[in-house]
Amino acid sequence: MSRTISRAAWYVLLAVVVALVLAPALWMLSTSIKPEREIITTQIRWIPQNFTVEHFQAIVQNYPMMQWLFNSLFTATAATLLVLVLDSMAGYAFARMEFRGRGLLFMIVLSMLFVPIQITVVPLFILFSRLGLTDTYWALILPVGANVTGVFLMRQFFLSIPGELEEAARVDGASAFRVFWSVVLPLARPALTAVAIITFLSTWNSFFWPLIVTRSDSVRTLPVGIAQFLSLRAGMVQGQMSIGQSMAGAVFAALPPIIIFVILQRYFIEGISRTGIKG
Template sequence: MRRRNAITATLWYAVLAGIVVVMMAPVAWMISTAFKPELQILTTQIRWIPDPPTLEHFQTVLSRHAIWRWLVNSVVVATAATLLVLLLDSLAGYALARMEFFGRDALFAVILSMLFVPLQITVIPLFLIFANLGLVDTYAALILPVGANVTGVFLMRQFFLSIPGELEDAARVDGANDWQIWARVVLPLARPALLAVAIVTFLSAWNAFFWPLIATRSDAARPLAVGIAQFLTLRPGLAQTVQAYGPSMAAATIAALPPILFFFALQRHFIQGVSMTGLKG
């Protein structure tokens, strides 16, 4: 029995190693290519460690593209969108969960139904709305539509439904009004739910592509996701791939590392947040 266990354990670790290698190899290859001298990139020899490593591709990318600007835009937009969603959705979710008013359930049904409407349907009208307001190519155009999301409200409502009503009753007896109850009693309890909503909102705002591609025209508001996408389309002719991959991988590394490091630091919260929105959204 013990020998059989040892064999299954060994097998298990062999498979684990295989999975880790396959999933991480592309990331390692990206970083490796980014630091490789030109001559070591276009070769059929596999070399994981650049020798000698070079920063030339990073210099090329940073001097030719507004990559820092895109990075700043992405950070500003994703942060602002996350804060907006946390505020609006915790207010709305609380009202939908804990207050009684006419038409509450119908309103919630209408909100939920929008989960099924693909974003592509709303994108054309959204563009017309923001064009009419003269807000194309601004942060507002990227941030405000995120505030209209459904999952955040849904998650916050589910969470507020789960906390015991006695706490609010006690606060009310002590003379607190609804706003004070929301701010001082309910929100502090909602930290796990708020964190989950924050992580998922930030990740989706950071990765968003379709709408930002349409809503931005210049580097002023262009986020990283859109800027990076133009790398390959901008390259001089498909045939001249010779010069493209080093700088492309340097840019990809700059864009990929912050979320990867962020994820490593907060893994448990990340995974919990994502599984929460998936299972209950």
């Protein structure tokens, strides 16, 4: 008897949690497909009486949504590939090779985890303006290559795998690069996936630096575009944008990562967990 009650309680609680978390996101979706007169009302209607796509048409026509989306996808993908190459190599060296200054160097790299990006942005901005690279994809991609988390995760992973395979390959006369490329990297798939997901997500979400370094719509990423054009300020609609349109913009930007997440959720959750596990 108590078993059924606790089972019922489980489902009720689960439903409450799911409903509370989903409600804001579903309300965003619901608002985006309603005509304006159904939006400005204190009557809550989750399923609109009249369905419309006018808000989506309006934002795609009036704002370079597609360009921003492309910029976001392109820079996040390029940055992720860059990080995978740099961090797997560096993490491998830190974990498996001995060289002068290894310990000190790793300490210096790790210490940067505590330096907030706000200290680096002014010099970084000046560096890129001297190079003439502000407001370019380069400015959005290159700094991601300096990330610390990826190197740390790759090092932890390489410390945890046994060395017999490398040993065998080396005995067969393979060079260090050959061993790394054909023996070590294939083993590192889980770690590489984790680093890829974390890097992609953080670059995709990145706002502070892109806000500072981009000006034109041909380079601007979605988060910056959304913030500049769709911001409702405390109930006041800014510029020409209606609430319906700003919600349509929000759905437009939220949907791709949600879809990717739902498909790849196992890897997302594993990837995030990995940052918390020692080995």
